[in-house]
Amino acid sequence: MTDTPSRPFGHEHVFLGTQHARNERRTWAVIALTTVMMVAEIVAGSVYGSMALVADGWHMATHAAALLIAALAYVFSRRHARNRRFTFGTGKLGDLAGFASAIVLALIALLIGWESLLRFSAPVTINFNQAIVVAVIGLTVNLVCAWLLRDDDHRHGSSHAHHDHPHENAAHQHQHTDERHRDNNLRAAYLHVLADALTSVLAIFALVAGSVFGWLWLDPAIGILGSLVIARWSWGLMRDAGAVLVDYLPEVEELPEQIRSAIEVGGDEIYDLHVWQVGPGHHGAIVSLRSASPRAPTYYRELLSHLPELSHLTFEVEQA
Missing domain, CATH: 3.30.70.1350 (Cation efflux protein, cytoplasmic domain)
Incomplete structure (x- = not known):
């Protein structure tokens, strides 16, 4: 697809988010951090025999793929923002990317759950100390990535709140103003990282409990729990991004x-x-x-x- 000149008259149809450029830069930075930690966790989990750590690593792999989808969507929508073939601009490409990453995440959740079930019937020896160290490092990286991907659009959006509404409706109005300014592409990347941080916490808990009490069964159990959390989050993102794609407005939309x-x-x-x-x-x-x-x-x-x-x-x- 080649870009075409903007219209010689009339108004432009550039409907990108107010923080589009910033979100694009930070998404690429998080991809680099996530990829490095993903490889480290998968290798360490395989060497030390921790299913929870392997699950966390593969969860990071889904984040790396989803983040790549998000970054490419930012690049494409920016480059084609004035392409006349996009009748109402490229603002919805972020929602399309978020929907795609939700599907990928759901598939990986199924794989993690299946691998964890197999570990119940065929448990392996876990080197707890090394696995815990790697999981803590992974959690630290996740928190840094979450900070990089925090959404400042809500604060920008709140400046547009309307002051002609009754005071008692101010919080209600602010909530829906934030929803209108939500970047689902950034939200997909942000929630990927938060979900991965949660998986890291669960992995650390399973490893510590296993090392103290010898509960080897807890490691695959945590893997199953993590897969359920990922699947639930995937459904929520799929629902919200899909609603934008089919022009559905929530009933609470004012x-x-x-x-x-x-x-x-x-x-x-x-x-x-x-x-x-x-x-x-x-x-x-x-x-x-x-x-x-x-x-x-x-x-x-x-x-x-x-x-x-x-x-x-x-x-x-x-x-x-």
């Missing part, structure tokens, strides 16, 4: 009602309304309304100017 309350004044009536997300912090809307005194589209745009997340508006006005 944006449609905010549009109606702003437009339906002076007898004007909205008879058809479509709202969807076109990128992190960006929404599009098609508003069809009837009015006894139709105005120019610029008038209705001004009525919605207090909703900065509405990045693409189309109006159809009919005489009532």
Whole structure:
């Protein structure tokens, strides 16, 4: 696919997140850290006989793959942001990448669970001290990666909170404003790292308990628990990213009602309304309304100017 020149007139359809460049750089940095630690944990777990450590290493492998998908999505969406073949821009590519990484993670969760079940019937000797050291190092790397991938978009998004709502609804409004600005691509990478940190904690617990009490069965049991946690997280990401891809708005989404309350004044009536997300912090809307005194589209745009997340508006006005 080749890029095409931007439109010589009209407005641009660049609907990337406000922190797109920063998120792209940090994702590549985390890929490097994750890959190094992934190899170390898989090798150490195999040498020292720890299924929990091997599971943690393969979990890191899924993160490395998912992070690579996220990084490539950032690169592609940036390079093709002004490609006219993408009708509403490339803002949704991050959600597509998040959905893909969720599927990969679900498959690996099944593999980890299966390998852990096999260890119950064929236990192996574990070198606890070395395995614990490697697991602690892995946890440290995970925490560093989580810090690098923290999402600052929520703080940027909160600056757009609307002050014309009642004070008691401020927290509720802030929550949904944050959701509108969520970068599911970054969220996929961030939750991958957090899930891996959780697996590292479980692995350390299993190794310490095994070394003290001799509970070899606890190691594969923790592997199964980790696979269930990964699978559950995978489903959550798949659900949320998929909702954006099919233009589904949660029932708690306030944006449609905010549009109606702003437009339906002076007898004007909205008879058809479509709202969807076109990128992190960006929404599009098609508003069809009837009015006894139709105005120019610029008038209705001004009525919605207090909703900065509405990045693409189309109006159809009919005489009532």
